[in-house]
Amino acid sequence: MAEFSKSALDRLGERLRSSERPAHDDRATYDAYRASFAPAVIEVERLCADAIPFLQGRTARLKTLESTIAKLRRGSYRLSQIQDVAGVRIAVDDLSGQEVALEILGAELSILRITDYRDRPQNGYRALHLIVESTFGPLVELQLRTEVQDIWANTCETLAGMLDLGIKYGGGPDWIREALGELSRNGQEGETVQKYRQVLLGQIGAQATESSSLPRTDELRREFDVLGDAFLESYTQEVRDLVWRAGQQRQTS
Amino acid sequence: MKFFVLEFDRSNERLLWTEFEQIESALADLSVKEAARQPQVEVVLLMGNSINDLKVTHGRYFMSPTELVQRMKDRLTADGLVKTG
Numbered sequence: 001m002a003e004f005s006k007s008a009l010d011r012l013g014e015r016l017r018s019s020e021r022p023a024h025d026d027r028a029t030y031d032a033y034r035a036s037f038a039p040a041v042i043e044v045e046r047l048c049a050d051a052i053p054f055l056q057g058r059t060a061r062l063k064t065l066e067s068t069i070a071k072l073r074r075g076s077y078r079l080s081q082i083q084d085v086a087g088v089r090i091a092v093d094d095l096s097g098q099e100v101a102l103e104i105l106g107a108e109l110s111i112l113r114i115t116d117y118r119d120r121p122q123n124g125y126r127a128l129h130l131i132v133e134s135t136f137g138p139l140v141e142l143q144l145r146t147e148v149q150d151i152w153a154n155t156c157e158t159l160a161g162m163l164d165l166g167i168k169y170g171g172g173p174d175w176i177r178e179a180l181g182e183l184s185r186n187g188q189e190g191e192t193v194q195k196y197r198q199v200l201l202g203q204i205g206a207q208a209t210e211s212s213s214l215p216r217t218d219e220l221r222r223e224f225d226v227l228g229d230a231f232l233e234s235y236t237q238e239v240r241d242l243v244w245r246a247g248q249q250r251q252t253s
Numbered sequence: 254m255k256f257f258v259l260e261f262d263r264s265n266e267r268l269l270w271t272e273f274e275q276i277e278s279a280l281a282d283l284s285v286k287e288a289a290r291q292p293q294v295e296v297v298l299l300m301g302n303s304i305n306d307l308k309v310t311h312g313r314y315f316m317s318p319t320e321l322v323q324r325m326k327d328r329l330t331a332d333g334l335v336k337t338g
Contacts, residue, residue: 031284038276042254045300057309059301060254062280065287066295089310093328145310147325154313154321161263161295232326239322 004033006080013079016065017072027065034062034085040134041086044109044142048088051108052101057091074169083131084141094146095195098128101144105130112139118149123170124184125153148187148235155239156180162246163253176246183238190231197224254300257307258282261295261314268314270304 012033015026022030045060052058063085071077092098095118105111110133118126128144145153159176160167167176200220256279260269273279279298286296299307308315316324 027284027288031280035280038280042276042300045254057306059299059306059310061297061299062283064283064295064297066290091309147328150310150312151318151321151325155318157313158318161266232329236322236326239318243318 004036009033009080010078013072013077016069016079022065022069030065030068033079034065037062037086037138037140040136040138041088041140043134043136044086044132044140045088047109048090048105048142051104052090055090055092055101058088060086060088062086070165083139086138087141087143088132089143089145091150092144092146094148094198095191096198098144098146102128102130105142105144109133109142118188121184121188124156124180126184126188127153146191148191151235151239152180152184152187155183155242159242159246162250173249176242179238179242179245183235183242186231186235186238190228190235193224193227193231197221197228200224254302257299257301257304258286259295259297259299259307259311259314260286260290261297262291262293263295264293266317272304276300 012026012029016022016030019026041060041062045058048058063082068079068082068085071082072079090101092101098118102114109130111130112133113131115129115131118128126149130142130144132140132142134140156168159180160172163176164172166172167180170177200217203217256273256276258271258273258279261267271282273282283296283298290296297311299311301307301310312321312324
């Protein structure tokens with residue numbers, strides 16, 4: 001990182017933000033800057049693999065020039081302030097898995113900051129984001145997503161690709177924004193039901209050794225089963241409807 | 254770890270990918286493809302143990318949202334966490 005001074009990076013960021021088509025030299029400088037994150041992202045990915053080898057879904061990426069320019073143009077960011085040039089994404093099944101992964105990673109990695117988008121979504125986006133230090137210097141953003149959170153993000157990205165890239169950042173047609181907001185809230189509720197169901201099943205398991213008759217917990221379990229099934233059906237249908245409606249709109253526009 | 258440069262055409266949801274053993278080769282390929290890309294084409298560099306890892310963490314390049322949500326339903330059904338299939 002030594003060869004990239006903060007002021008030089010920010011001047012590069014300004015040129016990337018304002019130019020219609022980045023100059024060849026600016027592309028080359030961004031390429032070199034991005035490449036300087038490679039050892040850090042590989043290191044953090046490896047630490048995650050060692051800490052939680054039982055998770056299959058784990059990848060890393062370096063930010064595209066397109067995505068960096070979009071971020072520079074979106075807000076008042078300077079290039080030197082962008083902290084997700086290097087990123088690692090870990091897929092977990094559910095909220096409980098997310099909590100376990102966070103606890104393990106917290107003990108194994110040097111985490112500078114945790115941003116919890118689960119209860120405070122950003123334009124509907126929900127996930128856990130960690131900023132992690134590497135021994136090489138550059139910071140790495142680590143994303144922890146449950147399957148429900150990931151489906152929402154993928155649906156949003158797909159709709160953006162179909163209709164309007166602004167959808168990714170809370171823009172686009174009103175009906176899409178409202179439907180994605182609704183999908184996000186339903187996902188949050190569904191995941192909460194899933195979590196409490198697991199807590200309940202854990203308690204039933206613990207109490208089963210103490211008592212063979214637990215009529216109230218059986219009743220509760222059935223209620224959670226019904227809620228869980230209903231969530232899954234409605235979430236599936238909402239995703240299908242959204243994609244279908246976006247497809248119709250794309251055909252007519 | 255392997256390195257994959259993906260080219261995803263948003264207009265027809267067509268995906269091409271190239272696999273590399275060394276990150277230097279992948280970065281060089283990424284740079285060339287980024288410079289030449291059409292506006293509707295996303296070019297990304299992803300790293301993972303196999304293409305299957307990418308399918309889990311970056312599912313949208315490989316499946317539609319409808320297929321992704323069906324994949325979740327299938328998993329939960331197989332795990333006995335829901336009754337519906």
